[in-house]
Amino acid sequence: MYDLQAIRADFPILSRRVYDRPLVYLDNAATTQKPLCVLDAMREEYLNANANVHRGVHYLSQRATDLHEAARETVRSFINARKTEEIVFTRGTTEAINLVASSFCQSQMKPGDEILVSDMEHHSNIVPWQLQAQQRGIVVRHLPITDDGRLCCDSGPLCCDTDSLCCDSVAAYLTEKTKLLSITHVSNVLGTVNPVAELVRMAHERGIPVLIDGAQGAPHTRIDVQALDCDFYAFSGHKMYGPTGIGVLYGKEEWLDRLPPYQGGGEMIDKVTWERTTFERLPFKFEAGTPDYVATHGLATAIGYISSVGFDSIEAHERELTRYCMQQLQTIDGLHIYGCPLPTSPLEEKTWNHDAVVSFNVSSPSGESIHHLDIGTLLDRLGIAVRTGHHCAQPLMQRLGISGTVRASFALYNTKEEIDALVAAVRRVAAMF
Numbered sequence: 001m002y003d004l005q006a007i008r009a010d011f012p013i014l015s016r017r018v019y020d021r022p023l024v025y026l027d028n029a030a031t032t033q034k035p036l037c038v039l040d041a042m043r044e045e046y047l048n049a050n051a052n053v054h055r056g057v058h059y060l061s062q063r064a065t066d067l068h069e070a071a072r073e074t075v076r077s078f079i080n081a082r083k084t085e086e087i088v089f090t091r092g093t094t095e096a097i098n099l100v101a102s103s104f105c106q107s108q109m110k111p112g113d114e115i116l117v118s119d120m121e122h123h124s125n126i127v128p129w130q131l132q133a134q135q136r137g138i139v140v141r142h143l144p145i146t147d148d149g150r151l152c153c154d155s156g157p158l159c160c161d162t163d164s165l166c167c168d169s170v171a172a173y174l175t176e177k178t179k180l181l182s183i184t185h186v187s188n189v190l191g192t193v194n195p196v197a198e199l200v201r202m203a204h205e206r207g208i209p210v211l212i213d214g215a216q217g218a219p220h221t222r223i224d225v226q227a228l229d230c231d232f233y234a235f236s237g238h239k240m241y242g243p244t245g246i247g248v249l250y251g252k253e254e255w256l257d258r259l260p261p262y263q264g265g266g267e268m269i270d271k272v273t274w275e276r277t278t279f280e281r282l283p284f285k286f287e288a289g290t291p292d293y294v295a296t297h298g299l300a301t302a303i304g305y306i307s308s309v310g311f312d313s314i315e316a317h318e319r320e321l322t323r324y325c326m327q328q329l330q331t332i333d334g335l336h337i338y339g340c341p342l343p344t345s346p347l348e349e350k351t352w353n354h355d356a357v358v359s360f361n362v363s364s365p366s367g368e369s370i371h372h373l374d375i376g377t378l379l380d381r382l383g384i385a386v387r388t389g390h391h392c393a394q395p396l397m398q399r400l401g402i403s404g405t406v407r408a409s410f411a412l413y414n415t416k417e418e419i420d421a422l423v424a425a426v427r428r429v430a431a432m433f
Contacts, residue, residue: 002313008413010035010305021383024418029188029216029357029409030387031238034302038242041301045294053293054267054284068293071300072283078303079233080224081250085282088256089291092247093215094124096234097182099249099286100211101128103259104180111137114177118143118151118194119399120187123392125213129182143173143183145399149190149339151199170199174206181210185217189391189407190339191322191357193221200229209255215239219411220318220356222311231255237295241411242302246295249286256282263288306412314412318356321410321419325358328423332430334363338405359391359405362426364433372404375429379406382425 008014011033016023025033045067051060053068072084081087090096105115115129119142129140145151151170174181181203186193196217200210209231214223218235225233232255237246251259261268261279265288270278279285306314326342329335338359343349362370376388387407390397397404408422 002309002317004317004413004415007309008415010037011413012036014413018383018385019381022421024384024421026408026410026414026418026422027385027387028219028411028414029239029391029407031244032219032241032411033413034241034243034298035305037305038298038301042243042294042298045297050294052290064293067297067300068291071296074300074303075248078223078307079218079248079250080226082226083253086250086253086256088249088251088283088286089296090234090247090249091245091292092236092238093213093234094236094247096232096247096249097124097211097213098128099262100182100232100234100251100259101132103262105129105132105136105138107258107260109136109138109179112139112177113179114139114141114175116141116143116173116178116181116183118183119145120149120190120192120396121182121184121393122188122213122215123394124215125182125184126395138179139177141173141178142395143170148341149187149192149400151192151194171202174203174208178203178206178208181208182213183210184213184215186220186355186357187339187393187396188216188357189359189393189396189405191354191359192339193217193353193355195353196230197228204229216357220315222315225250237299237302240302241305242299243292243295246292246299248299253282256286261285261288265289267291309412315355317412318410318414321414321416322354322356322358324416325408325410325419325422326354328419329358329360329426332362332423332427334365334367334430335426336361336363338400356411357407357409359407361402361405362430364430368433370430370433372406374433375406375426378429378432379422379425382421382428384422384425386422 013033049060049063051064053065072087075087076084117125132138133140185196196212203210211232212230214233214235219240231252233250235248238244268280268285268288270280326337340354343352364370372388376386379386389404
């Protein structure tokens with residue numbers, strides 16, 4: 001049984017009021033709230049096991065090290081990596097992608113080589129590659145998307161029905177110049193769930209490694225990196241009920257062995273002399289300096305919490321919330337939802353893959369577009385927290401021909417009653433214009 005009220009009780013912030021109204025928190029794609037068990041675990045470590053890891057022989061250091069490395073094993077199990085050596089702790093998805101961009105481009109690319117991304121990427125999966133392009137003369141290419149925000153490929157309608165207007169084949173963009181495909185698992189704006197396993201297969205057939213931006217995937221979808229066969233997978237703790245400032249880069253051992261260190265300093269070295277430096281074994285080669293060992297413990301606790309609720313139950317709950325929200329918002333005149341529409345046929349139902357995010361804009365009865373910032377500001381005064389703007393995806397906004405959207409995003413603790421409150425509030429705001 002999915003005991004929603006018991007789950008909500010684990011998140012005290014959800015019971016607070018803003019502007020003398022009950023808080024309706026629908027900004028989970030930006031960051032999730034934290035359950036008491038995560039807060040308690042981190043407080044407990046600071047109180048009873050606070051010492052730098054890997055460097056001390058005393059009890060506190062050994063205890064902190066044990067918790068830190070236990071967290072690495074928890075992450076390994078969570079995504080089904082083969083070894084803990086394949087789990088690199090970072091500050092988040094952004095740093096994980098920057099790590100790969102820096103190390104991969106330095107060692108594996110030459111001027112004229114290409115990185116392939118898509119039109120729906122977050123800036124964190126665009127800007128690092130552009131910086132490398134400026135420094136090294138590589139080329140950043142981007143896969144186009146359909147008007148409803150989906151990719152297609154040459155082996156069939158993986159993410160759209162046969163009546164959809166498909167973009168050019170993904171395969172046509174995978175050329176001898178392509179050295180890496182870096183693709184989002186789930187769009188943070190559209191909620192599109194990309195067919196990453198199929199994309200990995202297509203890329204690997206051409207000898208091209210794949211990095212998956214899992215910032216929006218890991219919190220909502222069961223991840224098995226061995227089944228996906230991806231070469232790299234990046235995600236953040238704070239989007240999955242863990243603390244901020246901690247993230248994970250999974251990399252296949254053979255790739256991490258081949259890549260040079262991203263940063264230099266303590267912890268990542270084997271031996272330092274004035275003549276040369278040799279580096280530590282994996283994963284420590286990529287973990288320079290003191291790690292946030294308390295946050296890794298918090299992340300492990302958050303993963304344990306997700307597991308206790310049940311990933312299948314969470315996925316079903318969030319998928320139902322997404323569907324319900326789209327159905328209810330569509331009853332508002334002048335409201336337009338971006339991304340894959342609700343299915344209207346058995347074929348569309350089979351291929352519908354939209355998760356945990358609904359982005360929309362509203363036009364007034366006169367047909368004028370109501371600015372997303374105005375809607376978000378007024379919703380806030382009604383106690384409803386949503387995100388407005390370009391959502392760190394300006395190229396996608398350009399593709400859609402808009403400046404931004406209102407975005408509602410869901411988590412395991414959200415309810416249909418909160419969606420009803422959102423819909424009523426949007427209807428009220430629209431009437432004001």
